[in-house]
Amino acid sequence: MAILEELFDLTGRVALITGGARGIGLESARLLAEAGAAVALVDRDGEALEAAAADLRAGGVRCLAVTADIAEPARLPAVVEEVSDWAGAPDILVNNAALVQRVPATELTPDMWRQAMAVNLDAAFELSRLVQPGMVAKGGGAIVNIASIMALSGGGFYPIASYHASKGAMVNLTRGLAMEWGPLGIRVNAVAPTWIRTDFNRAFLDQPGVSEPLLASMPLGRFATLRDAAAAVLYLCAPAAAMVTGHVLPVDGGYLAH
Template sequence: MRVDLRGRVALVTGAARGIGFAIAERLGANGARVVVADLNAAQAEAARDRLVAAGIEAMALGADVSDERDVAEMVGCAERSYGAVDILVNNAGMVSTTQVTDTTSADWRRVMAVNLDGVFYCIRAALPGMVARGYGRIVNISSVAGKRGGGLLGGSCYAASKGGVIALTKGVAREAGPFGVTVNAITPALIDTEMTSILPPAGRARVLADMPVGRAGTPADIAAAACFLASDAAAFITGEIMDVDGGFMRD
């Protein structure tokens, strides 16, 4: 599905590779100007160069989403450069597979800081501008682990962080809806990325055996859903938690 995002500015976190890059590429291919944000500034710049080479207007920013000052500067820089952030995709995240009894307080805090605090900081920074303009699209990347409580797709700590993203999505959708801002989340299952490469072969096989489509997802699968939710075609959709999972959560 091709949508028209010309005139829109999209800020994508964790956009240097994997799902984040695929989303940035898809939004840009549909006309958006793209802000490629990533913890690794050099990788963000390399990703920006790939987008520009494909004819997409883009800029790169290094930012740690777990640092609220970094996030405020990131959004401020995007607004100073492009005048607005119309689309915010909160994709930056980290995985943890440790069981709760093996999770240190520092491990717990780091996963929450990146996966949940980061989404909160980014929304808090970008939402006022969207409200002032009467338009905005926020897409949060969660996980089916946030619904299932982890398992092969992440430990309890990871599941809790992604479950928090789901609850935050629904809450902000309620707050922002009257101002022309929609807020939705995507819950992927097994997607072939560097992050999921830590799954042992036997575990991967068990997940795939429970996916009716018979394959792992690709970053492009998630990008297609994110682009739809970021478009005017999804103007009447908010507070939605969209499983993009090959049927994994069919029950």
Template sequence: MTNQLFDLKGRVAIVTGGNAGIGLAMARGLAEAGAAITIADRNADNSAQARASLERDGHQILACVTDVTNPASVAQMVASTRERFGRIDILVNNAGISIAAPLEEMSLGNWQTVIDVNMTAPFICAQAVYPEMKAAGSGKIINIASVLAQLGSGGAANYAASKGGILQFTRSLATAWAVDNIQSNAILPGWIDTDLTIRARERVPELHDRIVSRVPAARWGRPDDLVGATVFLASAASDFVNGAALTVDGGFSIQG
């Protein structure tokens, strides 16, 4: 019974930003649990490499060049997934960016770009998959937020605001679509070792030691640390979990 709760055989998942870092780790984890995967990302070359890697391991993979801020592009992603796999059961809204700057110096353009990708795109993607999930009688939406959704950030106010907004959006999705047996939850990663955070460490040399000193496990997270939470929220094991925010940060946010 326990294994069946986490079995995703016959399920189809879309992972936005799924060709590298956290997104690729989550895509691989869902595939290993049995799901067919659509990787949706703007970078065609990286997506092709990710698809080839996953296909070598025997997984069913579709790579879609997708601009998640463009409703027409997202609609094509949904249509391509339906054509290839016949259904859509899981959406992981993972695509995201960070453009850091002191709040007093941040341009309106940089503010808006981060809001568009991190908060508006999940709305576009959720609306696009809703008819598929409603018709199937069930669905799982997983929004990737951040511990900064609950912590202030003077140097990345646009990012923190977008991730805080994602929490409220997740709760609103959970309330609106529970009647359709669609569960919507958020994952709040802490400081994970990815290309995005490598750039942050280059910009702020003391960041590495600051993070390690605050995490009880005394290390940065790895993309694979997000896999268990993702499979749980995508599977039948979480059928009565709705509107939750699951923190995966090694204890960073519990420290004073």
């Protein structure tokens, strides 16, 4: 096997990816599968999930679709069990699913706040906790949390307090689990993407006066692509990153260099 192939070989690995029906989750699944992993996509949008899984399977990818709302903690053990029964215990976990609430802090109700934490933080912790024993039994694994540049800065372009708080907590959860589980062979890292024009936020970014200041804040002068973010996920899951843990990798066009 060539050195480059060896550095990114994920043959025999099983990846569980939340928010896998679209966006960074789906693009990450494509790259991980290209590297040889079997991919299990988890999403609450069953219709979009099945379409995404069918597209991957048509390309020869070994793929499982699991419809579940990860904000419901009681559902998560069954999700991990279903994936494990299908292909073996996950040795890759990508905590990608997220909820964004662009409203002033004074308009965030307690229920809205708890909902953001349930999706963006609580589910990431619970799934990490649930896959940990299987990873230990297999001799190690890789967890990648999809954070955000908003986890590492105050933003200031628009109000998004619940997202800031939950993603900031995810960054320190990443560090904490990396310290605790490193001796067990489990690497825990995070990717912090900048703005990406997706179906999820295209309408927002296309509003007059929104894109210009965002683009001006990034030295590279463009939004990130799904491939930009997914490539970082692939790297952190691959043997190429065997000595990387507790790291937050910005994919931000230089935004955080200010």
